Amino acid sequence: MSDISTRYLGLGLKCPLVASASPLGESVSSIRELEDAGIGAVVLPSLFEEQLELESNALDDDLWRGAESSPESQSLLPDLEDYNLGPDGYLDLIEGAKAAVDIPVIASLNGVSPGGWAEYAGLMEEAGADAIELNIYSLATEPNTSAAEVEKGYVDLVRQIKRCVRVPVAVKLSPFFSAPANIAARLDDAGADGLVLFNRFYQPDFDVESLEVVPRLTLSHPDELLLRLHWAAILSDHVEADLAITGGVHSAIDVVKCILAGASVTLMASALLQKGAQHAFSVLGDLRRWLEEHEYDSVRQMCGSMSRRSVPDPTAFERGNYMRVLSSYVLRSGNHGH
Numbered sequence: 461m462s463d464i465s466t467r468y469l470g471l472g473l474k475c476p477l478v479a480s481a482s483p484l485g486e487s488v489s490s491i492r493e494l495e496d497a498g499i500g501a502v503v504l505p506s507l508f509e510e511q512l513e514l515e516s517n518a519l520d521d522d523l524w525r526g527a528e529s530s531p532e533s534q535s536l537l538p539d540l541e542d543y544n545l546g547p548d549g550y551l552d553l554i555e556g557a558k559a560a561v562d563i564p565v566i567a568s569l570n571g572v573s574p575g576g577w578a579e580y581a582g583l584m585e586e587a588g589a590d591a592i593e594l595n596i597y598s599l600a601t602e603p604n605t606s607a608a609e610v611e612k613g614y615v616d617l618v619r620q621i622k623r624c625v626r627v628p629v630a631v632k633l634s635p636f637f638s639a640p641a642n643i644a645a646r647l648d649d650a651g652a653d654g655l656v657l658f659n660r661f662y663q664p665d666f667d668v669e670s671l672e673v674v675p676r677l678t679l680s681h682p683d684e685l686l687l688r689l690h691w692a693a694i695l696s697d698h699v700e701a702d703l704a705i706t707g708g709v710h711s712a713i714d715v716v717k718c719i720l721a722g723a724s725v726t727l728m729a730s731a732l733l734q735k736g737a738q739h740a741f742s743v744l745g746d747l748r749r750w751l752e753e754h755e756y757d758s759v760r761q762m763c764g765s766m767s768r769r770s771v772p773d774p775t776a777f778e779r780g781n782y783m784r785v786l787s788s789y790v791l792r793s794g795n796h797g798h
């Protein structure tokens with residue numbers, strides 16, 4: 461039987477399918493369900509920089525002014541405080557999950573700027589987290605802020621978090637960089653043990669009747685995988701950090717593609733939310749069958765065999781391919797107005 465075990469962030473995983481940060485990681489019972497369905501590791505939902513800053517500000521307020529905290533923090537705190545269980549509940553979740561399952565438990569922080577909040581990573585480690593995933597979700601809306609400043613902040617943040625913990629740190633990135641290979645290499649130098657490609661962004665929608673900007677969360681589609689495959693295939697030749705792919709992983713074939721591109725693991729959220737934890741079981745069954753039919757002894761044997769450097773025609777990943785793709789489009793009768 462083919463061996464589907466892998467290594468990610470220095471951790472031994474029984475398979476390359478990891479539950480990505482989502483509400484499925486919010487309770488010990490659903491984490492146990494994921495383990496029972498064969499999942500190799502679980503990433504818990506994120507705690508946010510804003511939550512941790514608020515907590516430490518409120519604590520400062522309490523210390524300075526007695527038990528009464530400031531009106532601003534009172535109006536902001538309730539929602540944020542409880543989001544994803546809040547900072548204290550989160551540590552309990554890590555401890556509970558570690559006691560209940562054998563698979564690695566990866567805690568997640570979401571933030572952009574170096575600061576006191578990042579020290580929370582140390583508490584996550586103390587609570588038993590096997591690794592930290594840092595989700596860098598930034599919207600640089602201020603015209604005076606340059607890309608260089610934003611990127612320096614990211615690199616500094618990764619260095620800071622690395623100083624706070626001994627467990628490995630993975631960095632979940634957005635695809636929106638002018639020079640993704642450069643920032644990947646700098647995060648690699650800063651000590652990132654893994655790069656997670658890529659965050660999905662939830663752009664707000666416009667309600668044209670009420671003229672309100674409304675939040676909108678849509679689950680992913682497998683087509684979103686292509687952008688991730690492209691960059692994994694390029695970056696896997698350049699960075700020491702392990703690569704993980706998130707965004708559009710729905711089936712065993714998606715997992716196979718990610719591994720061929722050079723990813724050590726694939727992270728799944730939407731498909732598990734849509735179909736339930738049991739979906740992992742069928743994906744892993746299909747993955748084993750695929751490996752056997754294609755005579756691979758192991759997942760590790762095929763890792764990276766379609767990276768940019770490994771394929772016979774690397775231009776498939778480069779600019780020239782754009783023209784080839786466009787010219788490959790054939791107009792069908794009926795779709796050009798006749």
Ligand SMILES: Cc1cc2nc3c(=O)[nH]c(=O)nc-3n(C[C@H](O)[C@H](O)[C@H](O)COP(=O)(O)O)c2cc1C
Binds near residue numbers: 595680707708733
């Ligand atoms: C309801 C929901 C909640 C999520 N919460 C988080 C989160 O707390 N932190 C995070 O890094 N990603 C979060 N994500 C993103 C997922 O972890 C994942 O990266 C993304 O959905 C792409 O994977 P998919 O195509 O398998 O859904 C969330 C996604 C969904 C759908």
